[in-house]
Amino acid sequence: MQIDPISAFKDNYIWALRNDRNVAVVDPGDARPVQEYLARKQLQLVAILATHHHADHVGGISALVAARSRGIPVYGPKGEPISTVTHRVAGGDRVAIPELDIEFDVLDIPGHTRAHIAYYGSKMVFCGDTLFACGCGRVFEGTPAQMYASLQKLANLPEATLAYCGHEYTLANIGFARNVEPGNAALAEREREDTLTRERKRPTLPTSIGRERATNPFLRCENAEVDRAAARRLGKAVTDPVEIFAAIRDWKNKY
């Protein structure tokens, strides 16, 4: 099985999980680039997985389903209003795609939205808009504590796990992270590498959980330099990682 990125809108990625005949897509916000991909690669769409209800992640589902002669399963979070979802799932559920010989565990990762989920299996995690390369999603519907716990859940997956995020935000995120943690050598190295990748017009994704632990300030709220940055921002000492996370997230919102 292989994973292809399908670019959509300005900076979204729709992830395509495929073998030589079948494909499943994650978060198809737009049907057109998926349909072009299916035609070009001569692949049959067998399932759709959605991580959360935002239109740039689910807006293409109805057209993709309508274009199929037979219905296909559409998986999505139980706790969110997505009318096109046929199989509502939540943390602890498993999603099997027999045509691709793959199974995922569903993880609850609320915060960006109320019931955001991730799909984890075969050393991969499809995490939508919760974890980004060197960043994280905005906290729209949940609380900072929920978002922090969700990011910790992802950070605690094995280091080699590849994270397939919903957007190409990496260079902007690294620019911000360098302000939070200017002394982080791994982050400086990452900036060099990912800048080259983007100059070659390649995706910086997937990233790995190990790489995120080493460079993503939102996963490093217990690191002394991140704590000092949060304290400067708040004008007082902070020790609670959720408070540190909230301060860094608020800073990024205004950055």
Ligand SMILES: [Zn+2]
């Ligand atoms: Zn979103």
